[in-house]
Amino acid sequence: MGGFIGRSDELEVLERLYSTPGHSACAIYGRRRIGKTTLIDHFCQGKPHVLMEISGGTRAASMDGIRRDISRFTGKDIGELKDPRDLTDALGTIDAKEKAVVVLDEFPRLVDLFEETPGVFQRYIDLELRKQNIMLVICGSSIKAMSEELDDSSRPLFGRFNPRLKLEPMPYIDARGFHGTMSEEDRIRMYCIGSGVPMYHEIMDRPTVRENISEVLLGNGGLRDEAENALSKELPSWKVCRSVLTAIADGATTVSEIAGVVGISYPSCQKHLNDLTISNFVETYLPWGQEKPVMYRISDGIQLFYYGVRRGRDSAFPLGSPGKAYETLLPLIETFYGRRFEDVCKQYLRGTANVESIGSWVGRVPRMRFGKVERNDSGKPVLEDVDVDIVARIREGRRVLTAFGECKFTSSRCGVEVLDELIRRSRSASDSDNRRYYIFSRSGFMPELIERARSGIEDVVLVGMDDFTRWADGESGTDH
Numbered sequence: 001m002g003g004f005i006g007r008s009d010e011l012e013v014l015e016r017l018y019s020t021p022g023h024s025a026c027a028i029y030g031r032r033r034i035g036k037t038t039l040i041d042h043f044c045q046g047k048p049h050v051l052m053e054i055s056g057g058t059r060a061a062s063m064d065g066i067r068r069d070i071s072r073f074t075g076k077d078i079g080e081l082k083d084p085r086d087l088t089d090a091l092g093t094i095d096a097k098e099k100a101v102v103v104l105d106e107f108p109r110l111v112d113l114f115e116e117t118p119g120v121f122q123r124y125i126d127l128e129l130r131k132q133n134i135m136l137v138i139c140g141s142s143i144k145a146m147s148e149e150l151d152d153s154s155r156p157l158f159g160r161f162n163p164r165l166k167l168e169p170m171p172y173i174d175a176r177g178f179h180g181t182m183s184e185e186d187r188i189r190m191y192c193i194g195s196g197v198p199m200y201h202e203i204m205d206r207p208t209v210r211e212n213i214s215e216v217l218l219g220n221g222g223l224r225d226e227a228e229n230a231l232s233k234e235l236p237s238w239k240v241c242r243s244v245l246t247a248i249a250d251g252a253t254t255v256s257e258i259a260g261v262v263g264i265s266y267p268s269c270q271k272h273l274n275d276l277t278i279s280n281f282v283e284t285y286l287p288w289g290q291e292k293p294v295m296y297r298i299s300d301g302i303q304l305f306y307y308g309v310r311r312g313r314d315s316a317f318p319l320g321s322p323g324k325a326y327e328t329l330l331p332l333i334e335t336f337y338g339r340r341f342e343d344v345c346k347q348y349l350r351g352t353a354n355v356e357s358i359g360s361w362v363g364r365v366p367r368m369r370f371g372k373v374e375r376n377d378s379g380k381p382v383l384e385d386v387d388v389d390i391v392a393r394i395r396e397g398r399r400v401l402t403a404f405g406e407c408k409f410t411s412s413r414c415g416v417e418v419l420d421e422l423i424r425r426s427r428s429a430s431d432s433d434n435r436r437y438y439i440f441s442r443s444g445f446m447p448e449l450i451e452r453a454r455s456g457i458e459d460v461v462l463v464g465m466d467d468f469t470r471w472a473d474g475e476s477g478t479d480h
Helices: 008-019 036-044 059-074 084-091 107-113 117-131 143-151 172-179 184-194 198-203 209-217 226-234 238-249 255-262 266-278 301-310 322-352 416-429 447-455 465-472
Strands: 024-029 049-053 100-105 134-140 164-166 282-285 295-298 355-366 383-396 399-408 435-441 460-463
Touching: 008 024, 008 036, 008 164, 024 036, 024 143, 036 049, 036 100, 036 134, 049 059, 059 084, 059 107, 084 117, 100 107, 107 117, 107 134, 107 143, 117 134, 134 143, 143 164, 143 266, 172 184, 172 198, 172 322, 172 465, 184 198, 184 209, 184 301, 184 322, 184 465, 209 322, 226 238, 226 301, 238 255, 238 266, 238 295, 238 301, 255 266, 266 282, 295 301, 301 322, 322 355, 322 383, 322 399, 322 435, 322 465, 355 416, 383 416, 399 416, 416 435, 416 447, 447 460
Parallel strands: 024 134, 024 164, 049 100, 100 134, 399 435, 435 460
Antiparallel strands: 282 295, 355 383, 383 399
16 A cells, blocks of 8 residues: 555645644654554654654664764754753754754653653754754654643643644544545444554555464564553553553443452553553443443454453464464454444444434333233343443434434345334433434345335434445445
């Protein structure tokens, strides 16, 4: 896959900053493999620039690498650099007639090597940078470290770097571009796994879903150990975080539940969950209509694939037989797609309607049996735990309606029973009078459901793969 994909909003911000006369300073940060370097390389094309990556080795090795980078850019040997003060002195000698982009990649490593770095750069920005025609960019993969340096008002660099761009995973309409030769449903499968993390999508470059899972995730193709590697690189307390993810994958959702399963205190569990959330491994949510407690679920596809599909099963599948592993695990993989498909459906709804709020609903409703409410020996209704995949508040002019969505990534076409069940559950989820029902289906719809949607008896929208394609391609509307 060639060419630059996505990040149009971030590029627009950077270009606007670069075109502003005089000096400027900004920060770009985000988890590993999120595309920081690719974005910077693309932005710097055609502009005078120097990219300095902090190696994270010894002080001498790191400073020597920076010396070579600056010397190469200026065309003259700037001499030995021993510390950050020497570095900022060297930056102060850059005399750029055309605005130059100066990038310090992995800035937190420089802070680790030299604790005086933030104070030295504060003085450089306040006293020297303002005299130069330079756009200074600092980058970092440690979201926590970058946030501490830039957002803490007691730290020297507070307020010095604006804007601060935190790169998030790409939305589906951008990430699907990495898999341009695939069908729409296979692109969705790849997004379920890669979650919009550019490097994951680039590594999964095989022509079929089966090959990508067999070779890349289950074989030696590059992402087999990524779930643990990503945790260990991002989070110092990754072993405890691994236990937290295990608890979430096994059904614990609140801080209290997770802390109890892992065997740690509530405050400690909250800290680890905050770290996992800021690194985009998990996300918080509140069931529709509830204010507490905040709940947690795994949002990163690689982590969810490991904990939901592979965990505890690797020993049965040697590296030499990934194809057999794929066939054996396929039922679990299909369930995994179903859990992740909801995210794509929510993105579709946000992209095609004026959504004011969106979430899901979980609750207890009477169990139905042969079309009637099932009752126990005492005559009371038997209750069951159910959910509604999507509940959203949508505004259309002065009209506000509540949308209820069912997301089906199965091999069977959806029939009227899917709509009837969605209507039944929606009555418990909300008492709204203005209702719309969305059914998202990978495999399409039975004729009787299509006819009922067209009848206008209920406000029903059927969304199939062709509709996802039109939306992602910038078109609008549905067939049904």
